[in-house]
Amino acid sequence: MKALQFHYSMRIRFASPVREHHFTLRCLPGSDERQRIQNLSYTVFPNEFVSLAQDSFENECIYGYSKGEHDRFEVDVRGNVTTGLSDSISAPREERAAIFKYQTWLTKPGEHLLAYRKKFDFPAAVSSYDKAYRIMEQLHGDFTYEAGATNVLTTAEEALALRKGVCQDYAHIMISLCRMFLIPARYVVGMLEGEGASHAWVEIYDSGRWYAFDPTNFLTVKNDHIKISNGRDYKDCMINQGVFCGQTTQTQEVSVVVLS
Amino acid sequence: MVNMDLYNQTETVNELLARYGVKFGIYKDQTFKEQLFPFDTIPRIITNQEFLYLEKGLKQRVLALNYFINDIYSEKKIVKDNVVPEEFVYASSGYLPRCEGVCPPKGIYAHISGIDLVQGKDGEWYILEDNLRVPSGASYPMIAREFCRRSSPKTFKKHHIDDNRNYADMLRKTMDYVNTGGHTVILTPGRYNAAYFEHSYLAEKTGAHLVTGSELTVENDHLYYIDYTGKKEPVGAVYRRISDEYLDPMSFNEESVIGIPHIYDIFRKGNVALLNAPGNGVADDKGIYYFVPKMIRYYLDEEPVLKNAPTYVPYYKDDMAYVLEHFDNLVLKDVAEAGGYGVVFGNSMSKEQKADFIQLLKKEPRRFIAQEVIDFVDIDIFDEGKVVPRKADLRAFVLMADEPMVWRSGLTRFSRNPKSFIVNSSQGGGFKDTWVLSQ
16 A cells, blocks of 8 residues: 555646637546545636546546636646556446457557457466566567657557557557457556656456556556556547647646655 | 329429438548438338237247346346357447347337338238347338328328328337437437438437437436536436447447547436436347347247248258258358348359358357248339339337337338349339338
């Protein structure tokens, strides 16, 4: 167990004002068997209309609408977390987890992933957990962390061809491989001490429970990770999603501070 | 029944239809063209007794389909009990993960269903497909009937034909039943949509507002309609005539400019009814069609009244063997296609085409279904003044409020090409009125 406090903040500046701005923010960590959230608070600007909603993957969302002109958009979330309460999260219904066995546009294998899959030869008795661990280990050795080599819409197949990328790419490739071995695998967005920005990792399903793996750092998740959301891939977990009217350019600054 | 008085009015009725804008639009070579939908005055006639049988089967089917969709997005019992294999659900393009865990108002997912049937030469009716997403077509026989009555009143005095002008009342009842409080609107993508005539006609007949996405807004968990004066009124039911992916850029296709941001969030909260409910396409997938009789037995514990066309799913080994053996007698359908596209007849392929197709079939068995070619009855049409037989199907409309209701009429579409079995309006066919006799 570990007690952490966090502060997530996002500042967007628009070069010229925008209006009719609709947004959905997946930036509120929730309590589960592994982590307990306390003193959660958030602010959003502009806050003309702001509500809370839960999406189909049970992620807590802030959503809203600002009709009037504005040239900045700001979100702050703070809270205290106790992590490491359990090594996994229960998933009582296997047929529900099966959704995460199917590839999405971002994880769909092409020739590189299909060839890479051949590196793994699992005897029948190996558990899903051990397979996932082996996949993480192999991937960590073959893939290099390099910011800027990929972007948010880079697919697992493209990233693997490059052999370099960021946490999102590690997660997508690992998910794609797990799914090829019929292991339900989901994408997780969260925060990690010392990271400065949001982080992405993977949860895999084995015998009624979800286990978290961080392929970027080659470790199984214990006390240091604060989970925010999960979904089939990056697109289900986008922290900030928005549409607005206005011809403009924007700059975005994100800061994540996690202190123990 | 020979009704020369009505037949002599063919031109008049078609002129009226053209004047009232009864058209459908199609995109061809990247330009939008509006086509008239040719109307043939010889009606398809269904006796009361025969229709009662159809009605029983259609109600049963739509009830089971609604149970299925509810189950898929909640407990998934039918998957757990291995009646429908998991991949037929999750790999289907109609299955939307965003709809997981949603309970639409009154639990209804398919409010307005268009079920396509054909009658075989043996007199047996077969279900061809279930259209649950945004089925269109009811307006055509509604308005054609109106013009026929006007042009030949004595025909309708002479015969005991059920009035089909109650469709608007049935639709209104369906919309009101799920309305969560507020106005009822019909949401259209606009006048360049193939079925714009229908949207405006149904709005007029039901007294609902005809709106586009820009006239609706979500504020504080509720949906509002903003009229031309800027006045804001709450909306409780949206009969949306735009497809799932364009409905809400925040939940589905983010590039959509015709949708309403956040409408899906408030639908999830139960604050507005969407007809039909998003995600219901999981039940009208051509791959799922095969399982509908099994669903009827599973959820209702009844034997299906209406038959499916004999269908084979190459996903199952036995079916694959059958398909390869009887390839030339079958029609093969790509489960992802609609509107008469992706349909090929085994006997129409060249040797090379056949070899290529079989290779594809073996590689992606889940993508195809195969069906026996049903020799369905010809019905008479006028072709340049002469009566000739042509293939036709029937789209029956089933509306779901507190109980399923079947409209005692329907859209009969026919192929004008004597060799074709494909009757879709997008493939150049025409339509007829469907008379259901009241005794």
